[in-house]
Amino acid sequence: MAKRKLGVGFIGAGFITRFHIRSWLSIRDADILGIVSRTEERAKEAAALAKKLNVGEAKAYKSITDMVADPAIDAIWICAPNFARLENMEEIVDALERGKGELIGVTCEKPLGRNVKEARAMLELVQKAGLLDGYLENQVFAPSVVRGKEIIWTRGAAISGRPYLARAAEEHSGPHMPWFWEGELQGGGVLNDMMCHSVEEARFMLTPPGADRNALTPVKINAHTSCLKWQIPDYARILYENSGGKTDYIRRPAEDFARSLLEYKDENGEKLIVETTTSWSFVGAGLRLSMELLGPEYSLLINTLDSGLKVFFSRNVKGSAGEDLVEKQNAEMGLMPVVSDEESEYGYIAENRHMILSFLRGKRPEENFADGVNVTELLMTAYMSAEQEKTIAFPPPDLDSFVPAVAKGEWNPKKS
């Protein structure tokens, strides 16, 4: 190992960056040394959080170029909104090409791009710059997913045969910032935002331990999208008001519900099924991530809201609204589950450890931009299926140029 400690800089200072900063409490071999955001104020706030938690002497930089130019920065975590992905990556590569600085690697939050063209451009840019690349899909690092896979494959699958069905669901009551709700800015609705987790987690579970991604071949995809809740006028009004009058779900909604059925072939040509359900219209205690893996003589179940810790508050406890019990919390009263270590349980700690160690060892992370491209290809095929209301063989011919109607502001189920 040439370098012993990695200096990491973040692009974006919002919700997910703060999750990563808190996860760093359990990280060795890397310090958070830089933050860039759209506004310097937010970058300074995030840098102050990193310093307060003692996870690095983070500085707020005025630009990505300035951060790349600092010899203390060895790697960059791209955590800005989806619409800024390519411009962020282009600025990194431009700074490197102009000799402003040197980097070992770049990681990028999900999704890698808003469509296949963008995701491929991200991969091409990182390769052109000769950088190591990590795709930040936290759920394939979640301890219950990793440990569950290990147990199922070494016990159940070894004796009775491989798993043949994976079900994954990601649900909550809707994103925290207006840009997520805008099809053009985000790339779609809940299908793009959350099914990226489900398809990758399910593929990971169905892939034999140690086998590479190509062990499973996608065959066909059937998907459905709807806007069940947020086109109801009272709810559309909430989005309108929260966005200062920009988000108009009566005229330009995005899907708040999406399901998909993906058929794969395994290494022996046998059929495997992935079933996913995602929604922004689930009102429960908070974010619910669930996963099932089924095989001939076994099954696995994960539900992040079935937590070991629960608290009860009577009707006389009338505190302010918060997210202190669970991400996307919906209530503060009654019997409430608590996810006591979200940074660990959702996989952020193990994800960051893997990325950091891979970069320090000069190895490409196991989850990388090629996986991000594959995920985007599956999601775009799912959008095609939902739009055409039919099953689509994978890969469809026009995948590289496809942009979902919702990302063009042209999707409205109330009109058809």
Ligand SMILES: NC(=O)c1ccc[n+]([C@@H]2O[C@H](COP(=O)([O-])OP(=O)(O)OC[C@H]3O[C@@H](n4cnc5c(N)ncnc54)[C@H](OP(=O)(O)O)[C@@H]3O)[C@@H](O)[C@H]2O)c1
């Ligand atoms: N893995 C997961 O489960 C997960 C969860 C949430 C989000 N994400 C992903 O993480 C990314 C960020 O989401 P978020 O929830 O953190 O969003 P967010 O809370 O809206 O924060 C976005 C941050 O990026 C900054 N920003 C905006 N435009 C930028 C630009 N052009 N260049 C640099 N910074 C810019 C914002 O700046 P200012 O605040 O200064 O204006 C803000 O600090 C998204 O791609 C999202 O899909 C992943």
